[in-house]
Amino acid sequence: MFELKNKVALVTGARRGMGKADALILAKQGAKVAVTDIDLEECKQVVEEIKKAGGEAMAFKMNVSDKAEVDKVFDEVIKKWGRLDILVNNAGVFLPKMALDMTETDWDKTLDINLKGQFLCAQRAAKEMAKNKWGRIINIASIASGGVGVGVMAGSHYSASKGGIIGMSETMAIEWAPLGINVNVIAPGAIDTPMIQEAGMSKEAMDAFLAGVPMKRMGEADEIASAVVFLGSEEASYITGATLVVDGGWLAS
Numbered sequence: 001m002f003e004l005k006n007k008v009a010l011v012t013g014a015r016r017g018m019g020k021a022d023a024l025i026l027a028k029q030g031a032k033v034a035v036t037d038i039d040l041e042e043c044k045q046v047v048e049e050i051k052k053a054g055g056e057a058m059a060f061k062m063n064v065s066d067k068a069e070v071d072k073v074f075d076e077v078i079k080k081w082g083r084l085d086i087l088v089n090n091a092g093v094f095l096p097k098m099a100l101d102m103t104e105t106d107w108d109k110t111l112d113i114n115l116k117g118q119f120l121c122a123q124r125a126a127k128e129m130a131k132n133k134w135g136r137i138i139n140i141a142s143i144a145s146g147g148v149g150v151g152v153m154a155g156s157h158y159s160a161s162k163g164g165i166i167g168m169s170e171t172m173a174i175e176w177a178p179l180g181i182n183v184n185v186i187a188p189g190a191i192d193t194p195m196i197q198e199a200g201m202s203k204e205a206m207d208a209f210l211a212g213v214p215m216k217r218m219g220e221a222d223e224i225a226s227a228v229v230f231l232g233s234e235e236a237s238y239i240t241g242a243t244l245v246v247d248g249g250w251l252a253s
């Protein structure tokens, strides 16, 4: 089960954090993986790791909010490997700003990367996947996406973008089901990655927060990557338009 041999995957934001974990595990399951991010050098290091472990991968600089760059990279991947089967829309930023201080530029930057970027990649991927009547698009949102009582201090732009991802994905799921493309969302809770480390939360604030998480710990990037492999596999054939919460029980508590 969950074998991805002969599949081609593209992961955005894959130089570090969850995106890197996704790229490594997709390759381990047999997929050829395009490792993309804004920093080419770090993508190359991820590719090296994959190759050392016996997998196949290529590195690309790709800013997800730049349509011309997205189209160019997708074209290169398809030219090299002939197809695209799995897209992991993982790239994202959390640039804390209180709503009263938010500039239009702050707002646009977050929405351009977190939401428009996912749309551009999903649209380009779906055009390719439709040719083979098979595709898996996995969009990374957050539990801070509205409707579940989780707001993020200084993150009105962030939670707007993450809520948008869920609405967008449900619509793509119904539009693209006849094309053989499944579109699903993963909503992580707090996962131990550079993004969380750079958010600068104090130890006290983190301890208080973790006290409310039933598992009493943050998640690991690999625990999101496992969900990515499942949703990217043949075995997830009847799942589309769903949001899979991976949060150590946070929302249930």
Ligand SMILES: NC(=O)c1ccc[n+]([C@@H]2O[C@H](COP(=O)([O-])OP(=O)(O)OC[C@H]3O[C@@H](n4cnc5c(N)ncnc54)[C@H](O)[C@@H]3O)[C@@H](O)[C@H]2O)c1
Residues within 6 Å of the ligand: 012, 013, 014, 015, 016, 017, 018, 019, 036, 037, 038, 039, 062, 063, 064, 065, 090, 091, 092, 093, 094, 113, 140, 141, 142, 143, 187, 188, 189, 190, 191, 192, 193, 194, 195, 196
């Ligand atoms: N860490 C958490 O607790 C958490 C919780 C919920 C959701 N998420 C989401 O998970 C995803 C991965 O986050 P992470 O925690 O691994 O953070 P991270 O900061 O380690 O990784 C995000 C990656 O996105 C890349 N990126 C940023 N702007 C980009 C752009 N314009 N084009 C391409 N790549 C770009 C970064 O370079 C980075 O490698 C993000 O979408 C994030 O919003 C994270």
